[in-house]
Amino acid sequence: MPQPLLVAAAAIINEQGQVLIARRPVNADQGGLWEFPGGKLAPYETGLQALKREIHEELGIEIQKARPLIRVRHEYPGKTVLLDVWKVLDFSGEPWGREGQPVRWVDMQDLGDYSFPAANRPILNAIRLPDQYMVTGDFASPEMALQRLHQALEQGIRLVQLRAPQLDAEAYRLVAQQFLEACRKANAQLLLNADPALLEQVDADGVHLNSARLAAFHHRPVSSNKWLSVACHDLASLKKAETLQADLATLSPIQVTSCHPDVAPLGWQAFQELIKQVRMPVYALGGMSPTDRDRVFGLGGQGVAGISCYWSS
Ligand SMILES: Nc1nc2c([nH]c(=O)n2[C@@H]2O[C@H](COP(=O)(O)OP(=O)(O)OP(=O)(O)O)[C@@H](O)[C@H]2O)c(=O)[nH]1
Numbered sequence: 001m002p003q004p005l006l007v008a009a010a011a012i013i014n015e016q017g018q019v020l021i022a023r024r025p026v027n028a029d030q031g032g033l034w035e036f037p038g039g040k041l042a043p044y045e046t047g048l049q050a051l052k053r054e055i056h057e058e059l060g061i062e063i064q065k066a067r068p069l070i071r072v073r074h075e076y077p078g079k080t081v082l083l084d085v086w087k088v089l090d091f092s093g094e095p096w097g098r099e100g101q102p103v104r105w106v107d108m109q110d111l112g113d114y115s116f117p118a119a120n121r122p123i124l125n126a127i128r129l130p131d132q133y134m135v136t137g138d139f140a141s142p143e144m145a146l147q148r149l150h151q152a153l154e155q156g157i158r159l160v161q162l163r164a165p166q167l168d169a170e171a172y173r174l175v176a177q178q179f180l181e182a183c184r185k186a187n188a189q190l191l192l193n194a195d196p197a198l199l200e201q202v203d204a205d206g207v208h209l210n211s212a213r214l215a216a217f218h219h220r221p222v223s224s225n226k227w228l229s230v231a232c233h234d235l236a237s238l239k240k241a242e243t244l245q246a247d248l249a250t251l252s253p254i255q256v257t258s259c260h261p262d263v264a265p266l267g268w269q270a271f272q273e274l275i276k277q278v279r280m281p282v283y284a285l286g287g288m289s290p291t292d293r294d295r296v297f298g299l300g301g302q303g304v305a306g307i308s309c310y311w312s313s
């Protein structure tokens, strides 16, 4: 494999939730396209050092605090890049295009209106997805499920997967419709762990494919304006998810879990090694707690997914 060109780039988000993008000069590589500000690492620089230097050079601001968001390896004709993208949590100064480049604050939902380099698709997904992903656990009645959903939404959960293998298709559809209404009100996104065709009846934000469905599909089963989430347990399933052009994946079990106590966990090192090999935001699932997020960011993951840590009375 060729040695990639190392590039640090910044997702700078303001208090209104807008993202800063800049336009590349027309005569540059990927010219005329929009990008996340940043640039190549100098020899002996770490990603964060390069990020701070480049952002000062290009935008005139000082990064006070940032955390890893996603690393994306992409092969362009004649060049391979490894984009080390950071989420900027605090900065000082007012950004402006110091090199004459147009810069613009863009609403999160309007990012799709801009043309970015091909490598940027996973970055756009990582920016739009939260760092916590709740998967529903057991419930005795739809009322109990809704009550638990409301508790989670109040605690800040903004991405929900309705997993209810105990329900038949009709019962699932009814609960999904109620979940969708509650999620819409809370500005949260709902993924259906169900046949993707259900999206025609319940207009949720996307679907999550379990292992059986992942194996059954050979093409992306949902349109590009819906999320495609996939359950992965090893490199083969992650690669299959990539073939289906999935937007996000869960990788499990990372630690020992109460629901599958006899399954051997992958562990943190395997989590890091596996997600290096795919271009997709990946959530750590299995035995997680919200406090594991910093560790996950450091290993290159999107955040934490969980049932028991979020679905409790
Ligand atoms: N900064 C940045 N670079 C990106 C993005 N997406 C992407 O494919 N790249 C690629 O990564 C490389 C970054 O190079 P750059 O031109 O920003 O590097 P630089 O700031 O050091 O520029 P310079 O060469 O003028 O000193 C380019 O090949 C560019 O096409 C992105 O979102 N932001």
Ligand SMILES: [Mg+2]
Pocket (backbone or CB within 6 Å): 037, 038, 039, 040, 058
């Ligand atoms: Mg640059």
